[in-house]
Amino acid sequence: MEILISLIKIVIVLFVLLTSVAYIVLLERRVAAAIQNRIGPNRVGWQGLLQPLADVVKLVMKEDIVPRQANKFIHDLAPIISIGVALATFAVIPFGNRIALFGHDIKLQIADVNIGILYILALTSLGVYGVTLSGWSSNSKYSLLGGMRSSAQMISYELAMGLSLIGVIMIAGSLRLDTIVEAQVAWRWNILLQPIGFITFVVSSFAETNRLPFDLPEAEPELVGGYHTEYSGLKFGLFFLAEYANMVTASAIITTVYLGGWQVPFVHSLGLSDVSVSIIQVLGFCFKVGMLIMFFIIIRWTLPRFRYDQLMNIGWKVMLPLAIANLLATGLVILLKWV
Amino acid sequence: MNLYDIVFYFFAFVTLASAGVVVFSRNIIYSAFALLFTFFGVAGIYVLLNADFIAVSQILIYVGGILVLMLFGVMLTNKVIDVEMKTGTLQTLPASVLVALIAGALCGIFYVTDWKIVRGVSAPATTTNSLGEMFMTTYSLPFEVASIVLLVALLGAAMIARKDRLPQIKNQK
Numbered sequence: 001m002e003i004l005i006s007l008i009k010i011v012i013v014l015f016v017l018l019t020s021v022a023y024i025v026l027l028e029r030r031v032a033a034a035i036q037n038r039i040g041p042n043r044v045g046w047q048g049l050l051q052p053l054a055d056v057v058k059l060v061m062k063e064d065i066v067p068r069q070a071n072k073f074i075h076d077l078a079p080i081i082s083i084g085v086a087l088a089t090f091a092v093i094p095f096g097n098r099i100a101l102f103g104h105d106i107k108l109q110i111a112d113v114n115i116g117i118l119y120i121l122a123l124t125s126l127g128v129y130g131v132t133l134s135g136w137s138s139n140s141k142y143s144l145l146g147g148m149r150s151s152a153q154m155i156s157y158e159l160a161m162g163l164s165l166i167g168v169i170m171i172a173g174s175l176r177l178d179t180i181v182e183a184q185v186a187w188r189w190n191i192l193l194q195p196i197g198f199i200t201f202v203v204s205s206f207a208e209t210n211r212l213p214f215d216l217p218e219a220e221p222e223l224v225g226g227y228h229t230e231y232s233g234l235k236f237g238l239f240f241l242a243e244y245a246n247m248v249t250a251s252a253i254i255t256t257v258y259l260g261g262w263q264v265p266f267v268h269s270l271g272l273s274d275v276s277v278s279i280i281q282v283l284g285f286c287f288k289v290g291m292l293i294m295f296f297i298i299i300r301w302t303l304p305r306f307r308y309d310q311l312m313n314i315g316w317k318v319m320l321p322l323a324i325a326n327l328l329a330t331g332l333v334i335l336l337k338w339v
Numbered sequence: 340m341n342l343y344d345i346v347f348y349f350f351a352f353v354t355l356a357s358a359g360v361v362v363f364s365r366n367i368i369y370s371a372f373a374l375l376f377t378f379f380g381v382a383g384i385y386v387l388l389n390a391d392f393i394a395v396s397q398i399l400i401y402v403g404g405i406l407v408l409m410l411f412g413v414m415l416t417n418k419v420i421d422v423e424m425k426t427g428t429l430q431t432l433p434a435s436v437l438v439a440l441i442a443g444a445l446c447g448i449f450y451v452t453d454w455k456i457v458r459g460v461s462a463p464a465t466t467t468n469s470l471g472e473m474f475m476t477t478y479s480l481p482f483e484v485a486s487i488v489l490l491v492a493l494l495g496a497a498m499i500a501r502k503d504r505l506p507q508i509k510n511q512k
Binding site: 115 | 402411
């Protein structure tokens with residue numbers, strides 16, 4: 001029965017994640033169009049709502065081209081690693097509190113891991129493989145450059161990311177994600193307790209997901225398409241999917257760690273039944289994630305791209321010292337029991 | 340054979356098979372790549388032993404850090420500078436004698452040691468807290484020594500990387 005419940009949770013989460021990814025692509029195109037004073041895709045279905053479906057059909061129908069000198073095995077494997085890592089991270093994210101349905105007390109989290117935060121960090125550090133290996137195996141200068149840039153970028157920003165998380169871990173006193181969420185009850189959200197850590201973490205998340213203003217691994221004007229220049233058809237689609245899935249996952253992590261996760265303030269004072277409170281909390285989680293995704297999209301279409309040396313300077317000379325200073329300050333405050 | 344055994348033998352097989360590829364592959368990229376699966380197999384065995392923190396640290400440090408740098412180095416020298424890199428076998432006889440000695444010693448230790456096995460005890464809920472406390476109390480000396488070794492390695496790497504840049508600056512002046 002436990003396994004069945006887990007399977008149902010996995011299927012639901014995957015379905016919601018993949019569907020939302022498809023519609024985030026549409027949302028991004030419409031928002032981009034609005035920012036650039038265009039109309040955007042609005043022909044397929046009502047307001048373009050069937051556009052993602054048409055895109056997927058197009059990608060599936062396309063020919064799969066592999067460069068002759070490419071390393072076939074790794075070329076095939078790289079997109080699988082990318083999408084696998086992007087989806088696997090979601091396994092530990094608590095998207096709601098417990099809910100009692102059909103006589104079962106169900107925890108709204110696929111895997112309740114003791115070391116949830118470390119698991120997330122470990123998987124983000126694996127994300128670099130998909131990009132690097134795709135860049136290398138394509139045997140193309142543009143791909144290789146994109147792959148190299150991305151490895152350096154992801155490794156650099158991982159440090160700031162990990163260090164900003166330690167502040168949160170110190171406050172919650174646990175590596176479990178649900179304990180961290182429970183510690184942020186009502187308005188005690190970590191964004192208020194850890195504002196600097198929040199900023200460094202969000203900036204690092206942008207760098208880790210390769211989104212603008214940190215999208216140097218796929219900078220179109222310089223690198224054609226970056227690490228996925230030599231990919232076509234469904235394999236390109238997997239990279240595309242992984243990019244957006246990473247964005248959703250990053251938003252979900254930011255929500256869980258800094259924005260109180262599924263906590264909705266004052267929901268208990270409304271006097272609703274337990275099931276409706278749980279549902280409201282899940283919806284609250286989705287709302288916060290959606291707002292962050294909107295933030296990601298607006299940033300992408302309003303800011304220019306950094307130069308590569310600027311990117312590295314920000315990572316090593318601004319973000320890392322800030323994160324360390326935040327860590328020391330947090331330690332001091334906890335030691336002196338000011339909070 | 341219960342589920343635990345099946346999972347154990349699966350991870351053991353993954354570890355050994357990929358370690359075989361690491362050693363016997365002619366292409367150094369494949370060797371480096373197969374090491375990924377070796378590390379994963381070992382991490383899986385750690386999870387089976389309820390050592391969750393060590394398992395994730397294994398992935399975080401070895402797979403996410405060290406192996407990326409190794410792949411990075413191999414790929415850059417291979418593709419960018421166009422160095423043909425092949426692995427080969429040298430000094431077969433001394434190597435096999437040494438390997439046989441080490442393997443024999445390990446097997447000997449494995450059979451002779453009085454393993455402290457506790458059955459029927461449930462695993463602790465979290466290992467992280469007790470590990471952290473031990474690092475700061477009982478094992479603080481080895482912990483500090485290890486960090487000094489790492490610091491020295493870091494400084495050494497920085498020195499090597501900076502070495503040939505200094506004369507150039509002097510010449511420009």
